[in-house]
Amino acid sequence: MDDLLREVIDIFVAEVREQADRIAQGLLLMEQQPERIPSEIEEVYRQAHSLKGSSASLGVEELSQLAHHFESALLPVRRRQTNLTHEDVDLGLRAMDAAKLRVVGLQADSDVGLAEVRALAHMLETLAQQRQGVSTLVPQKTLSEETDPSNPLVKEDALPGKPSSADAPLSTPPPTEPDRAVVAEPLAAQVDASDTVRVQVEKVHRLLKHTDELRRLRGQLERHLGEVALLLRGSEKLKRQQQGHTDEAQRQHNEDLSHIVRGLRALRRDLLDDVETLQATTTEIDDGLRAMQLMPASLLKQPLHRASREASRATGKEVHLRIDGEDVFLDRALLEAIRSPLVHLVRNAVDHGIEPVAVREAIGKPAEGRVTVSFAQHGSLIEITVSDDGRGLDGARIREVAVERGVLTLAQAETLDEEGTYELLLRPDFSTREEITELSGRGVGLDVVNTAVQKLHGSLQVHSQPGQGCSFVVTAPLTVAASRLLLLEEQDHTFALPLQAVSRIVLPRRQDLVPLAGQTVCDIDGQPHTVVSLSQLLGQTHSSDAHARQPLLLLRGSSGIVIACDKLRGENDLVLRPLPVELRQLKLLSAVAIVPSGPVLFVLSPQALMQAAMHLRFLQDVRTRRKTVLVADDSITTRSLLRSVLESGGYRVRTAADGDEALRIARSEPIDLLVSDVRMPRLDGIGLLSRLKADSRTNRLPVVLFSGAKTDDDRERGLAAGASAYLAKSDFERGQLIDVVTHLLAGAS
C-alpha cells in the first residue's frame, strides 16, 4: 500500500462508504421520484466527482476510473438528454457496492473487490459510449449552466480552456495525475474540520470500558465511605464514654480521641465530595460517549429502499415503501445489527406478503402494495414495525403443517391461539422449511431474524389479519451497550434477565400450585403453567418444587412454562459486555454486566432458557407419562369397549375411526402401542400396518390386530404384515387384552 494511502486509509474508507451510500440513496430517490432528478443528480454528481478525486489523489486508480465512468454514463441524464432507467439505477447501485467492497480490500491491503470494480467500470464505460450517440442528437445544455464558476457543482475541468473529463471522448481514461485542487478538499475537510472529528468506534468502546472501571471505583469509594462512617460512630461512642473521666491521663486520651474524630469527620466529608464529583463526572463522560454513538434511523433508509426495490423488481410487484420515524436516534451497534433483520423483513413483506398486482386488483386492493417501516422510541426501548397490506398469514394452514411436520401434536395444535401459531414461524425447526413458509405466506429465515433480535436482547412479535396484511414488531433496548435488567437471585447467586423479555411476574398463592405427575403446575389466569426452577435449568438441582409467594417469571413467547427463582433483586440499567470467548458455548448465558459496587453478573438468554425449560418439561413428560394406546376401529362400540378396558388397566387411550386417521395420529403423537381392527374404511388394518412399518417414525410401534376374522390364514396374514399379536374379537377376554398389551409394552421399553 502506498505510504500516503496508508496514512489516511481509515478516513478514506469512511469517506468512500459515505459517498457510495449518498450516491445510492440519490439513485433510489431519483428512481422513485423522477421529478426530483434535476436537483438530486447534482448531488449524485458531486459525490461521484469527490470520489473520483480523492481516489485519484491517493493513487487508487480503479475507484477513480469507476467514478469517472459513472459520471460519464449519467451525463446524458444530467443534461436531460435521456431518462434515468431502472437499469441505470441497477448498474449504479452495483458500482457503489463494488466501491464499498474495494475499500475493504484496500484496508486489508488485498485485491478484494478489485475485479468487481473493474468489471463495473467497464460496464459503465460501455453504457457511456452507447449514450454518446444520444448526446450528439440532443441539444447540449446552456454553457452558462455548465461553466458558472460560482456553481460549486461545476467541475474545474468543465471551465473554458480545460478539457472536461466527462465530455472528453469516452475512450480516454481519466487523468492519471490526481487533480489535487479538487480532490484534496474532501479529505482535508475530514481531517481539519473544526466542528467534526472522525473517531474509530473501537476508540469510543475503549473509553466506555474505562468508564465501567470508574463506576467500579466509585462503588469502592462508597464502600470506604461506609467504613469511615462506622469508624467515626465507634470513635464518637468511645469519646462519649470517656467524657466522665477527670484524671489527666484520661483527659489526654479524650483529646486524642477528639482529634481522631475531627480527622475522621473531615475524611468523611472529603470522601463524600469525591464520590459526588466522581459520580457526576462518570455520568457526564458516559452520557457523552453514548451520545457519540447514537445515529439516526434514517441511515437505514437506503438499504431498506434497496431491499424493497430489488424484491419488487424481481417479483414484478408494485410496492411503495414508506419509512416513518427516521429521525429516531439509536445506538450505532444496534443500527448495524438491526439492519440485516430489517432488510430481511422488508424483502419478505414484498416477496410473500404483498399479492401480485392482478390479485390485488381482483380483490379490490390498490395495485400498489404498501410496506411501512416505522421507528418509535418508548423510554429506553426502540420499537420497529415492518408492516404490509398484503395477504396476511394463514394460521390454520400453519398449524396443519406444524402437525404434519411433527412440530406440534394434534392436541397442541387444537389449543394453540393465533399468536402462538404465528410464533411457530420463528422456530428454526419450522421456518427454515421452505415449502411450509411458502404456504404460510412468509419467506425462509424468520428464525434467523428472531435469533438476531434475541442477540440484541430484544423480542420479535408477529401480528396478522388475514387478507389485510401482517406486521412484525421488533422491540429492543435503544442502546446495545446498556440495558434495563431484572436482577434475580437463585441459590445465593445473582443473575440478570433483559427486562423486556419478562412479560409478567407472578407471586402464586399456595392453592395455585398443584403437584402433577412429578412436576409442579401453577394456575395463571385459568391456564396451567409448568414450573421450572432456574437452578434446574442451570443444572444445579433436579427439583422443581415451588412454594407460595416464590417469584415465577412468565417470559415472552413462553408456552405454558414459568421459571421460578428464589428472590427478585429489582431492576437496574447496566452496561452489557459480550461474554468472554471461553464462555460463548454456554448457551444459557448471553452477556455479562458489571455492577458498579459489586461482582460481574451473568445475563441469561431468555430464548435459551425457554428452550431448556421446554426440553426439561419434555423429559419430565416422557419419564412420567402413562403409556398411550391407540385404538383403531370403525365400530364406535368396539372403540368404547377397548377404551374402557385399557383405561381400567392404567393406559391412556386415543381412538381413530379408520386406518387413515390412525396413521396420522401415530405419526404426530407419542403413541406406545396400536390396537387395530383389520377391516376398516379408507385404509384397512393390513394397509395401516404396512404404512407404519415403512415409516421410520412408526416402524417400531407394537401393533395388536384385533379382528373379526379368526382363521389361521387371517392370523398368518396379520403376523406376516408385521403385527406383534393377533386377537380375534370373538375370543375377546378383558384380561387377555391387558396381558398382551402389558407384555408387548414391557418388551418395547
Added chain:
Amino acid sequence: MSEGGTQDLTRLLKERAALLARRDTAQNQAILLPHVAFQSAGELFAVPLHFVVHASRLRHLTPIPGGPPYLIGVCALGGHLVTVLDVATFLDLRQRGLDDVTCCLVVSERGRELGLCAERLLGIEDIPPTACQAWSCGHAAVTQVATVLGKRFLILDLPQLLADPRLVEESL
C-alpha cells in the same frame, strides 16, 4: 606443521574457546527474561512479563453456572473483564484441593485476555535461557521448566495455552 606449532595452535584454540565460552555466559546473563511468577496448587508458574497486563487481589469472583471446573469464574479487574482460569487444574497438575485463591494475573495475547488465578504472586523472576530445560506434562502450554536459586518454575507458553481447544468457544 612442527610439534611446537601444533601446540601453539592447540593453545590458541583453547584460549579462543574459553573466550567464546566466557562471552556466551556474559551474553546469556545479559539476556535475562523477566517473568511474573506465581504459585498455584503448590506449583510455581512463570509467565513472560510482556503478556501480563494487570495483577491484583481477586475480589468479586462470579462462578460460572455450567462451566468446566478449570474455569473458576469471571471478574472485572482494572477495567479488564476476564474469565479466571485455574491453570493447575487445567493442566492436570493439581495434586491437592484448591487453596485460597487470593490474586489474579490478567494476561493478554493478540487482544485476547484471560485471568490466571493464584494462591500467591511471587513477583518478577529474571530467568536466563540457560536455566530452562525441556519438560513434559503432556500439554503444549508447558514444555519447559526453569530452575532459579533452587526453585522450579513451570514456564507457561501463553499462545499455546490460549489456543487450547478447551478455551475456544467451539470446543467448550
